[in-house]
Amino acid sequence: MISRLTCAGLCLLGLTAGALATGTAALTLSSSVAGQNVAAGAPVDWTIQVTVSAGDNFGLALIACDLAADPNNPALFDIPPGTTIPTVMNGFNRPGGITNPGEGGALSGFIGVQRGTAGQKNLIQIGGAQNTFGQAGTGGMATDPNVDSAIGQAGPQTILSGSFLAPSAQGTYSFSLQNGVVNVLTQVQSPPQFSTVSRATVDVTAASFTFTVGGTTPGDLNCDTVVDFDDINPFVLALSNPEAYALAYPDCNILNGDCNGDSLVDFDDINPFVGLLSGF
Ligand SMILES: [Ca+2]
Ligand SMILES: [Ca+2]
Ligand SMILES: [Ca+2]
CATH class of the missing domain: 2.60.40 (Immunoglobulin-like)
Incomplete structure (x- = not known):
């Protein structure tokens, strides 16, 4: 060639x-x-x-x-x-x-x-x-x-x-x-x-x-590649108001909020999210 x-x-x-x-x-x-x-x-x-x-x-x-x-x-x-x-x-x-x-x-x-x-x-x-x-x-x-x-x-x-x-x-x-x-x-x-x-x-x-x-990092709701306390507020926003989350974090995949792997972002993800956080 x-x-x-x-x-x-x-x-x-x-x-x-x-x-x-x-x-x-x-x-x-x-x-x-x-x-x-x-x-x-x-x-x-x-x-x-x-x-x-x-x-x-x-x-x-x-x-x-x-x-x-x-x-x-x-x-x-x-x-x-x-x-x-x-x-x-x-x-x-x-x-x-x-x-x-x-x-x-x-x-x-x-x-x-x-x-x-x-x-x-x-x-x-x-x-x-x-x-x-x-x-x-x-x-x-x-x-x-x-x-x-x-x-x-x-x-x-x-x-x-x-x-x-x-x-x-x-x-x-x-x-x-x-x-x-x-x-x-x-x-x-x-x-x-x-x-x-x-x-x-x-x-x-x-x-x-x-x-x-298009990949996901469960728990990284602000897309800075790490899961930490800075992800708490965007996680709450993703859960409570997905439209507002999409506006606030246009380059993030909301499925990062899916912490139990069922492809949904809902209240069932709260405990697994806390579990990811407690790893720090
Ligand atoms: Ca020279
Ligand atoms: Ca993060
Ligand atoms: Ca989920």
Whole structure:
């Protein structure tokens, strides 16, 4: 599914090379709504980070990965490209670094390019590479030949973040990083000397998150994801005046008031609600 076009920059740098690996790079994909219930249409943020091993290399030279939706998600959609790149990654992005061409008006493919079936496109080849060749490139790419060392070795380094809107179809959604490729610096030299790189072993075991649309958290009547005394007043309101509750908490599911699991919110839920509260 990777087109020849999108290989223009990254394939040059050994995306598919099979050299002996040096060091490890752990990729993570996180979201502030991971594991939570969200309303249809609510923003779902995501952040990609990398942690590079220290002692056996000199830091990140290239990173590329795909952000993919689980094909079994309740609804599929074209994942919009990322929006925020930390300035420390400038050496990996155009014009200083090397990336795929931008699409849809974007100046750089660092934010990912959409590939796949229309209406369910994933975001592929997020990221880019530093110019390690010792010479400045021209044409708006690889213009920075000065290599930055130690990137990713002081702790998780954010690569890119973005967001999309939660679909309206109910159920649990899962997103993960795939096809992670990382090169690390094995030697850092000043131009015009080139710096050497090696492919790292990539760990993607923590590179996924889920969220649920239309799910319920029994007892969480104010939808702040915890069940505590702040839920007492909205619980009483849900019980006594459902219409007023819907107005006061438009993004909440009133079925969070169903604490005995019979799909009704009524007086039978009072004792189970008190039971949930007394857990605190
Ligand atoms: Ca630089
Ligand atoms: Ca609550
Ligand atoms: Ca009930």
